[in-house]
Amino acid sequence: MLELRFIRENIELVKEKTAKRGMATDLLDQFMKLDAQRLEILGEVEQLKNRRNTVSREISTYKKSGDDEAAAPLIDEMKQANERIKVLDNDLAALMEQLEDIVMSIPNLCDDSVPEGQDDSDNIEVKLWGDKPDFSFTPKPHWDLGTELGVLDFERAAKLSGARFALLSGFAARLERALANFMLDLQTEQHGYQEILPPYLVNTPTMTATGQLPKFADDLFKIDSWDLYLIPTAEVPVTNIHRDETIDEQELPLKYTAFTPCFRSEAGSYGRDTRGLIRQHQFNKVELVKFTTPESSFDELERLLEDAEKVLQLLNIHYRVVTLCSGDLGFSATKTYDIEVWLPGQNAYREISSCSNFLDFQARRGAIRYRPEGEKKSKLVHTLNGSGLAVGRTLLAVMENYQNEDGTISVPEVLEPYLQSRL
């Protein structure tokens, strides 16, 4: 969420920046109109309330001295004033609600370093790591490998739950678990993240702070008759750990990692990625979350990206890093790097991690503050997060990159302590 005053005072900048993301400007014109109305009414009602407070004190004085006659006309005046206040307060509440709706639907402003563009085809490649593996045979996609090995079962998963679910067994299930443990150990022991195991169901205020609600309810699974949603990413519960809190500056940056399942309705992607593990309603992810000072958030974004990249480097799998263009940027982010892993079975790069800086966009919604040393006023922290990594997609990347001609799959060296068997 952007600050109301900031929008008011920088309306042209906000229009320009949100237009780059493909947002229409008429909402912002509407904002300015409603905001002006609100300020006008606010002025009147606050004046009335000031009068009421003053008069109440006078009444108190009269009453204490037993002078009820002097108090009576004042009480009458206040009865009338209260009716007017009630009307104005109602108007104000209605206006505020409309303004909230608008402000909640305004995306974060993209950073100046973000390239302009429409969609993912305009993303800019900023880094390549490793090489595409050389195969003496035609590499298969993981769904063929997994089905032939009998470790991925999409038909039975469909029987249990429907489309976009998977059943992993034997080697695949163990590999998934090994990858999760490997990632968590790396991030906690080498990169200094604290491990978190959060709730997988969260309420409306939690979903609102990180930006999933109110705008993207369709992407979420909601528990019927409860105010609970299945988390689409651990970013949601972990960022909300410090909602409505003030953190000591010495504690920053705070770095958390969490391994959780993620649940997404994938509304609007019906024809896409229907085969294999790429796009599932449920998948596992190791998430990295940071709380930082405003001064250091962009440095911390670079380090967050490195922490995520390290996973693929240790697995020795080729990947590239892209900077998302303005049109492809997520709602709450000011800048995002995607790590795209090479999938030889599909002859394509696919997103395996998304690392973003949100500035104070989430912190304002969630009232997450810190107290700068030597200053009276607390300030909003900056929040960041990134996948480190999406485990399901890492699993399929291992399968496709480490496949052998006979259809078996080798185990990356770094996973051997976690997984002592080969197929």
Add this chain to the structure above:
RNA sequence: GGAGAGAUGACCGAGUUGGCCGAUGGUGCUCGCCUGCUAAGCGAGUGUGGGGAUAAUACUCCACCGAGGGUUCGAAUCCCUCUCUCUCCGCCA
């Protein structure tokens, strides 16, 4: 699910016969003083949001004592609803 207790500022904790209570006090923190060092001590300051004013402070106004309603000229204090926490009983992984 049943019975009871509670929810106050970064934290702890007063205040519930309604009236200068945005809220005593303590801790923490900031600044200053003092001090061989450390510790202690002394003084001042220290919530959030939204308006006004300002070059910016200072200043000023409104709101906020779990959330939402209500009573009243006036509510942290009274009434109603909800949420959460704790204790006991029941049930259960």
